[in-house]
Amino acid sequence: MSVLELNDVCYTYAGTTKQVLRNIHIAFENGKVYGIMGKSGAGKSTLLSLISGLDICREGRITFQGQDVATCNRDDYRARKIGVIFQGYNLLTNATALENIELAMQISGCKGNIKSRALELLASVGVTKEMAKRKVLKLSGGEQQRVGIARAISHDPDVVIADEPTGNLDHETQDVIMNELKKLAHEQKKCVIIVTHARKVASDVDELWGLNGGKLSFIKHQNKM
Numbered sequence: 001m002s003v004l005e006l007n008d009v010c011y012t013y014a015g016t017t018k019q020v021l022r023n024i025h026i027a028f029e030n031g032k033v034y035g036i037m038g039k040s041g042a043g044k045s046t047l048l049s050l051i052s053g054l055d056i057c058r059e060g061r062i063t064f065q066g067q068d069v070a071t072c073n074r075d076d077y078r079a080r081k082i083g084v085i086f087q088g089y090n091l092l093t094n095a096t097a098l099e100n101i102e103l104a105m106q107i108s109g110c111k112g113n114i115k116s117r118a119l120e121l122l123a124s125v126g127v128t129k130e131m132a133k134r135k136v137l138k139l140s141g142g143e144q145q146r147v148g149i150a151r152a153i154s155h156d157p158d159v160v161i162a163d164e165p166t167g168n169l170d171h172e173t174q175d176v177i178m179n180e181l182k183k184l185a186h187e188q189k190k191c192v193i194i195v196t197h198a199r200k201v202a203s204d205v206d207e208l209w210g211l212n213g214g215k216l217s218f219i220k221h222q223n224k225m
Ligand SMILES: Nc1ncnc2c1ncn2[C@@H]1O[C@H](COP(=O)(O)OP(=O)(O)OP(=O)(O)O)[C@@H](O)[C@H]1O
Pocket: 013, 014, 016, 020, 038, 039, 040, 041, 042, 043, 044, 045, 046, 047
């Protein structure tokens, strides 16, 4: 069953006439990694803003577990249902890896022993206790992105959105981060949606889609599935 569905979604920015997204239909399921490729200006960021609840879908419908995202409490939706991973990591650079996770957990209202849960989360993506105590700027790009992944899943969202998550990383580290994202889908049964230009990443997802001229079309399934 799908966790997130887009039905006939169109989008035009206020004050403009060009339709940036045109009649988008897609159903995302838990346990899969989706890749969305498209040229610069194809509408990828616009699509992610709608999916993540940063912007409201006014034409067509986006539903999360059957509920219309446009009419639900979007602060709650963003704080609890969706996790986001950014190309530039967007971590608090003056804070340690552990503090980044603890803060995210406090903001999203997590209860219990936040420190030990944060350390567990970091360990689950390969960040050791020693690394967790370092300021994030003293971590490599790949290590910072692991912290970014831990933060994105710190409130246990069903859907994890990654915007060019490996864009700043070398090929070997791209593989490591992709493996972490695949683990989230295949072992933790999250729905992982990756927007990417990287062909290597695109070749490693379970379902690949292309965004072209505002239209989303299916490209392929991963044979390994
Ligand atoms: N706030 C805005 N107001 C008006 N038009 C916008 C706005 N933001 C984006 N656009 C236009 O919408 C289209 C899609 O932009 P979007 O940022 O979604 O593309 P993208 O595929 O993410 O591009 P890139 O890969 O370069 O980040 C572009 O033509 C862009 O100029």
